[in-house]
Amino acid sequence: QVQLVESGGGLVQPGGSLRLSCAASGFTLDSYAIGWFRQAPGKEREGVSCVSSSDGSTYYADSVRGRFTISRDNAKNTVYLQMNSLKPEDTAVYYCAAQLRELCVLLPRAEYWGQGTQVTVSS
Secondary structure, X not given: OOEEEEEXXXXXOOOOOEEEEEEEEXXXXXXXXXXXXXXXOOOOOEEEEEEXXXXXXXXXXXXXXXXXXXXXXXXOOXXXXXXXXXXXXXXXXXXXXXXXXXXXXXXXXXXXXXXXXXXXXXX
């Protein structure tokens, strides 16, 4: 059974950090570009960051560049999103997604999606 499972979300104060994990089962991640997306209430799903399968190149939305870092550990079949200097506007459900392509794109199109993990930034 093909699955992506996110973990690591929670409640954090502004300026704090969280690390999200995206673990794959039923398939290997190394052939897929992996993206992190988020969706806040009443808003469309947006791309946050992604990492390509071919050369490991990474991409970030302007709103998170310099604060978030994406990485992949193919040996563990897991992708991570390190989120630092969190802001209230980062509050959303975060999803990871697997794109069957070499170069990732920050568009919400993917072969597989996780169920999402809630991130809430509030004092």
